[in-house]
Amino acid sequence: MIMIYVILFIAGAIAGSFLNVLIYRLPRNLSIIRPPSHCPHCTNPIRFYDNLPIISYVILRGKCRHCDHKISGRYPLVEILTGLAFVMLFYKFGWTTSAYFYGILLVYLIVIVFIDIEFHKIPNILILTGLLCGVTLLLITTPRNPIDAGLGLLVGAGIMFFWSVFGRLLFKKECLGGGDVKLAILVGLYLGLSGTILAIFISFILAGLVGIGLVLIKGLKMDGRLPYAPFLAIGAIATIVSGQPIINWYLGFL
Ligand SMILES: [Zn+2]
Numbered sequence: 001m002i003m004i005y006v007i008l009f010i011a012g013a014i015a016g017s018f019l020n021v022l023i024y025r026l027p028r029n030l031s032i033i034r035p036p037s038h039c040p041h042c043t044n045p046i047r048f049y050d051n052l053p054i055i056s057y058v059i060l061r062g063k064c065r066h067c068d069h070k071i072s073g074r075y076p077l078v079e080i081l082t083g084l085a086f087v088m089l090f091y092k093f094g095w096t097t098s099a100y101f102y103g104i105l106l107v108y109l110i111v112i113v114f115i116d117i118e119f120h121k122i123p124n125i126l127i128l129t130g131l132l133c134g135v136t137l138l139l140i141t142t143p144r145n146p147i148d149a150g151l152g153l154l155v156g157a158g159i160m161f162f163w164s165v166f167g168r169l170l171f172k173k174e175c176l177g178g179g180d181v182k183l184a185i186l187v188g189l190y191l192g193l194s195g196t197i198l199a200i201f202i203s204f205i206l207a208g209l210v211g212i213g214l215v216l217i218k219g220l221k222m223d224g225r226l227p228y229a230p231f232l233a234i235g236a237i238a239t240i241v242s243g244q245p246i247i248n249w250y251l252g253f254l
Pocket residue numbers: 039040041042043044064065066067068069
């Protein structure tokens with residue numbers, strides 16, 4: 001049994017190294033097929049033995065073999081996270097349509113989060129293809145009721161749109177961007193109505209706590225904007241891992 005988790009982690013790490021290519025190239029408008037992986041500093045091609053997920057980073061001690069240029073720690077981090085995501089989904093859902101369905105969402109979230117952190121934008125192509133994958137899977141395998149998915153999408157977009165307008169009036173500044181509304185649409189489709197509300201609720205609490213913490217600790221000015229995608233991604237993961245028990249517990253009070 002442990003072997004299947006090891007294989008899944010390796011498969012996830014390999015998928016993660018492709019996600020790294022997307023994270024680097026999509027926001028720079030570079031082709032995702034050509035040229036093959038190369039060092040962005042000295043442009044020497046990266047040989048396959050230097051391109052093994054996680055392992056190569058450790059062996060090369062985070063530096064390019066040719067020019068000693070530092071390789072971003074994001075590369076092994078994305079590979080580890082994707083590996084863990086694969087393991088978690090199998091542990092939670094086994095070989096079910098839910099595992100594939102949520103797997104696609106998590107893969108998209110990883111790419112979107114790391115692009116949002118670095119570039120403060122979310123490429124439309126990711127939202128559009130993510131929605132297309134979700135709708136296709138909903139129609140073919142029905143991992144969730146399509147009406148529930150549609151409601152999640154609408155309510156997710158609605159909450160974010162309301163908050164972006166309300167936040168601007170309240171704080172006299174941009175709290176959420178258009179990218180955040182688009183991301184809530186994507187998350188809403190995959191999580192359905194109750195899951196979306198829970199994920200957004202968790203994300204708002206986390207973003208609020210981190211925002212206040214940064215103001216207190218670093219004296220960060222209130223006009224410094226946090227990228228919101230990481231918080232919604234954490235909310236979505238928490239919902240996938242333990243959403244139904246939390247929702248049932250909450251509904252028990254009503
Ligand atoms: Zn180099």
